Amino acid sequence: MNEREQLEQAIAALEAQRAMLGDAVVDAALGSMRATLATLQQERAPEQRKHATILFADLAGFTPMSERLDPEEVRAITSRHFHEVTPAIRRHGGRIEKYIGDAVMAVFGIPTAHEHDPEHAIRAALEMQQALAALNDEMEPEWGLRLAMRIGIHTGLVVVGYLGEDFTVVGDTVNLASRLEGAAPVGGVLISHDTYRHVRGLFDVEPLEPIRVKGKAEPVQVYVVQRAKPRAFHLRTRGVEGIETRMVGRAAELLHLQQALRAVRAGHMCQALTVIGEAGVGKSRLLYEFRSWVELTPDELWLFKGRTAPEMTRLPYALLRDMLAFRFQIQDSDLAEVARAKLVQGLLDFLSDEPEAEMKAHFIGQLLGFDFSASPHLRGMVADTKQLRDRARYYLSRVFTRASEQAPLLLLLEDLHWADDASLDTLAYLVQECRALPLLLVATARHTLLERRPDWGEGQPYAGHHRLHLAPLPTQETHQLVDEVLQKLPEIPPALRALIVERAEGNPFYVEELVKMLIEERVILPGTDGWQADPARLADVRVPPTLTGVLQARLEALPADERALLQQASVVGRVFWDSAVSYLAEQEEAQVHQTLMHLRQRELLYQHEVSTFAGAREYLFKHALLRDVTYESLLKPQRRLYHARAADWLNAQGRAQAEQYAGLLAQHYEQAGERAQAAPWYRLAAERARAAYANLAALDYYQQLLPLLAEPQQIDILLKQGMVLEVIGEWHHAEESYRQALHLIRQSGSDSPPLVEEAHCQQMLGSFFYFRWRYQEALECFEQARHGYALLGDQVRLSRALDSLGGLWLWQGEYALAQALCEESLALRRTLGEQAGMSDSLLNLGAIAYFQGNPTMAWTLYQESLALLRQIGEKRKIARLLRYIFKIPYEAGDYDVARTIAAESVALSRKIGDKRCLAIASGYLGLAMIQQGESGLGWSTLEEGALIARELADPWLLAEVLGSQGLGAYTLGQHEAAERAITESLHLLQEKVPVRWHSARLLLCAALVAAARGEPRLGWERGQESLRLAMELDIKSGLAYSLIALAGFLQTPGAALRLLAGAMEQLRGAAAPLLPELVPVRERIIQAARAEMNPAPFAATWAEGISRPLPQLIADARLCPP
Incomplete structure (x- = not known):
């Protein structure tokens, strides 16, 4: 070890002891040592300034612990410590700069810098802590001690001195990393904000109060890293030339989003916010800042993230598919079976203990285009596109419901103005269906969304759904934004500031792009230590008056090869892949990658952390407007050529991927002028859309296809x-x-x-x-x-036509003709073994028997139909048939059976998401509950059915449900409510839906309501109208019911008793039960007659009534109006 290295190690050792010795002692000792080191460093090779990430790790409390150990034991412990923890540094690309006692200093980014150096340093630090924990488990039995380590990490500029292959790193970044290690919690990893901004979104962190550090004028913001996120999404730093800029002018809007999430977490109902603004006004930046804030909140939540692009507008459920693909890490290049497996596993994680969880996952997958058509759970369902759509949407709401039991849900969706209609419809459904869940939906969109959906975000479809409008920044705040973007300039020339503020007109994206253009024109000169401005060059620069013009100018200033590659990428879409661009450009991927890296450095593109196509790098135009401007710069012959190549590339990705993007493939071929190639893809896209009940998308594809045929x-x-x-x-x-x-x-x-x-x-x-x-x-x-x-001899379709004719005659009251046609259809279907068709014919025949007053036969036919449907698993038809069956036990007064039947229909309807059936079945269930004495629960169930019917806005459906509500109100003695409901129902039937049988039945109830309200004349008139319709339709039971109701209006007890007796005989002949609502009428007539007559005259009058022919009874009913 040479003199310089010894001196550096001594300085580092003193720095490591600062917390124990104190600043005064350490600084005094370091003064002469640093002076000597400075002299030695002048003899070395030229130094360089580089960006790097520095990691300091030190054992906490080890010095006092080591004082009671033998020196050899201390050496053995530290050796084992370094042996176990330092490999993590090397695994993640770091280099160990030096060891200082029980501390280690590592450098990431030298000699070669990488974009992910801060992330690699943190991952190494977390693994070091894990390795130490494992080491403690081994050493504690042997030494009776457990070691603890602090780690500090900071990112910034360092001075690097080289001596051969060795290097030393010094500077303020090193000092701060060392200070962070000393401030870190024991067993923790403490990072600076300059490190955190590079890894935002990748780790769970806890922000601490800023700390005071010697040598720093301002407190330093720090964060404790807790763990790596299991499903990370990198939030890139926003700014210009890599300089982080604060968001300006959107504090109120950000607070609105934060308060919405706080309300959701506090247990309030679902919140939905759509941020509306023009291109470049700051929607994405607001979402970015909100997401950054969420990252630093301690509470857990489920994140679902999705983005749309222009090419996705026609792809059914593309936004929802993108959202779940993000959550479950599904790539577009995954084999079909792999994608399905990922989706099912991801959904089952939420639905694990839900009944029939796998079936629900398969329905959702089929709707979103993952092709579960071979699933046994979808047998017979694939062709029933509405049932498929309704059930899948309901099951998706169950996924959110179950997920919300563990943590709140956050849905972040960008560029909703390009979302496909099926996704928008489903989002509206989910917001309504999940309105009681802790769920926050935040979406961004341009105003064009409101041209398609004028009510979007104005309490539609749910009162908790709101719009948040972003206007351009006021002049003062635009000045602040310019100051923020140009923070590296010591002083901003007034002319430069005025130019940017005036041209930008409050558009933040325009500010950034104009600054980048001025950098490219060398009006602004970025540097490592600061920026400079050249006002003299400003006068020579032509600044376009619009944002589009600025983007065009930047595009034109690019080198020819970069501009051409960017244009080729724009044909693929706002999101594109290097392998696709390589195919379009006919260049090697390595060459394409190099050019794309240059375009990233110019801040025209972003690279996604994870690609949806395995083996390809995925890129994103920084702004949709930039992609549009780039695409429009292509000449038409170039566009045709590149669209053809884009289609060929997409087609080559595999059949499953090609089918998923069939609509996009068709558009590429059509824009390439290859109409014959486009047609089959448009046809496939339309069929896939129709199969997913994405009807607007299917219609769009059909309309694109027709001119090609x-x-x-x-x-x-x-x-x-x-x-x-x-x-x-x-x-x-x-x-x-x-x-x-x-x-x-x-x-x-x-x-x-x-x-x-x-x-x-x-x-x-x-x-x-x-x-x-x-x-x-x-x-x-x-x-x-x-x-x-x-x-043609087509027996299958002939049976269908016969059944259709039978149903038509049934609703017109031509029962004999209807029965003959349906029986012929049933016979054909029995021969063909067509079970689903047989069940339809049996249902029609059961209805004919019911309307003709033969409930016993109707019950038998309905039960046979039901058995077939249960055998083939047609849940929608089962739920519908149960509504027909309900009326038989209900009208017979067997309310237990009736309630059981209605309850099954309600449960099935909810399960499959069939709201039409649910509305009617809820009405029936409510009636049965009321008859059983559960008036409160029964009435609320009736109201639920009416609410659903009004939501669906179907006149016949609403008339049916209102009829039940009116009958329920009458039974409860709420005569005014009964009158309102029945009057509205009659109006719908007479004005909108010419179904006369329903009118006849409702008029009967209306007559009873009028009588109860003290309007006998109105009641009698309604009874007469009901009688007339029953006669026209030849409904035997209906005739008897009308006669009984009219008997209640007759003035003399004898005449009323005689008509009642005759009507009861007619009812007996029709084998029909007395309606529950008519029981009080019968009892009232009998009671009044007994009060007026002795037993003998009473019996004689009753016998006379029984013997009277039907025409005479009808004539009796028309006499003596009240």
Whole structure:
């Protein structure tokens, strides 16, 4: 060891003893030693200033402990200590600069600096503490002691002196690292803010109060590192030329976000905030600062993070997929089975003790495009796209529910204006469904989001969802931002400041980009020790008047090879991969990587820590606007060439990846002018979107596809487009699409294929008209479909057409015709063994029997249908069928059975996310509860059903649920509430939904309500209308019910008793039970007659009523209005 090294080691040893000896003693001793060292250092090779990370580690309390040990024991202990803990330094790329007694100093970043040196130093420090803990377990039995270590880490400029391959490191950075080691908690790792800003987001840290350090004018902010994050996402320092800048002018908005998270953590309801602002106004910076603040809060939470890009707008559920891929570390380059396994495992971690957890994970995966179509849990479900969507969304809400039981949830979503509609719909659903959970959603978006979703963030769909608008910075705050960005200038020339403030117009991104442009134009000259300005050059610089112009100027100033590569990257998208750009540029990846590194140094690009394609580096344009400007700078022939290569590269990544990005592939091929190549990908993208119930995306793809096809090829697409338009409620356009398909079919001739297509088209048009209550048009279409399928010998589709015709006649009250058609359909389906179809036919036949007043037959048919559905696992149809079955025991007064049936329907509907069925079943369950005496619970269940029905805004659904609510209110004696509900229901049925059977039943209830409210004349009129409809529809039980209700309005007890007796006989003949609401009417009539008559006249009157024919009973009911 030479003289210089001995002197440096002595100085370091004294520094290590500062805490024990005191500053005065150490400083006095160091004065002459440092002077001597300075003389020796002049003889060495030229020194260099470099950025490095310094680590000091020292055993705490070891000196007094060693005084009671033999020197050889001390040496043995320290040797074992260094042997165990120092390998971690080397594993992470550090170099041990020196040992000082029981302390060690290590350097990261010399001789070669790496971007991740601060991270590597911290990971080494954590492993050193772990290694010491393991060593203690071994030494304690032998020596009876446990060692403890402090570690301090600081990052900054150091002076490096070289002597051959050896080097020494000195400077303020070294001194501060040593002081941090002395201030660190025993067993802890203490880092400075200059280190922390390089590793923000990678470790769990605890911020401490700033500490006073000798030689520093201001206190030093420090952090204790607790552990590495299991799911880390690096938060890069924001600024210019690597200089950290504070956020300016957004303190109130940041406080708003912080208070929202505090409220969520305090147990308040879900909060959703969408930050709205124009490009460059500071949305991402605000989110960054919020995330940085969250990093330093002690409480745990679940983080879900996602970002969209323009090319994702048409990809169904792309944002949600990105969010879960982040959480579960799924890469786009993962094999399909690997991606599925990661997703399922990630979801099961939250759903571990949830019933049927794997099934729920598979539904979510199928919806998000991970292709679980082969899963036994999805048997029969893949084609039922609405059920798939509804159940998957509900199961996703269960994931959030279970996760929230462990910790609050934080969803951070960027660039929502480019999000696909399916993701936006699902986010709205989740915010509503999870409104009672500790969940905070923070999203950023431009104002264009509000053009698509005008109500977004204004209490829609949930009152806890708000907008947070970011306006441009005021002039004073723009001045502050310029000062912050140019903090390295000793003095900012007034002309330079005025130029930036005036041109930026309060846009922070413009400020940063303009400063970078001025650096490139050498108006501002960055340096290691500070910056300089050259005001003379400012007059010669042409500063563009807009942000786009500044970006264009920066782009034009790039070397040709860098500009060309950036343009090629812009074709791939805002997010891109080096392997893709290498393919587009036809360059080696090493060469591309070098150029991309230069573009990163110019702060035009970021590199993601983790790539979604394994083996490729993933990059991101710093701002979406920069990507747009770069793309627009390409000439059209270049664009076509690069789009074709981008499509080829994506296609080469594997079939699963290509299918996932089918829509993007189609766009690349179309923009390349290769329409024939684009068409099959658009078709695939549309089918995948429709299968995921992402109807707007499917419609968009169909509309892109149609112009690429010849007319005969358009027919199938027009039919599918019509189905999508029908689902989203675009009735007029759906009909146009179907009719256009029919026109093309008839244009093509009369040979066999068009006959098949026409039959399909007529069946679809018939269903369209049927659900729009245009029965005559539906009848014509179904008849033509039936005729076509019969000619073709297509028994499966013929059975479907027959069942459709049967259902149509059923709702028009033509029961004999309906029954014949449904029985023919059932016979065909039994022959074909088509169980799902058989269950449909049996349901229709059961409904016919019920409406004709034969509940026993209806029960038998319903039960056979139910057995088939349970066998094939059709949960949606089971839930629906149970609603039909409910009415039979309910009307028979068997409320226990009725309640059990309704409760199963409610539970199933909730499980699969079928809100339509849930609304009706909740109404039925509420009625059964009320009849069992649970009035409070029953009424709240009825109200829940009505709330869901209003939310869905379906007239027929709302009319049905309001009818139940009205009946429930009548049973409870709440006659005003009953009148309101039934009146609204009748209005919907008469104005919106021409379903006359429902009107007949509601009018009956309305008559009873009017009587209870003391309006007998109105009640009698409603009863007469109910009777008229029952006669028209030939509903035998309905006729009897109306007659009983009307008997209650007759003035003389004898006439009322005679009509009641005749109606009860008609009811017996129809094998129908007396409705619960009519029981009090019957009892009241009998009681009044007994009060007026002796037993003999009473019996004679009853016998007379039984013997009267139906026409006479009807005539009796029409006499003597009150």
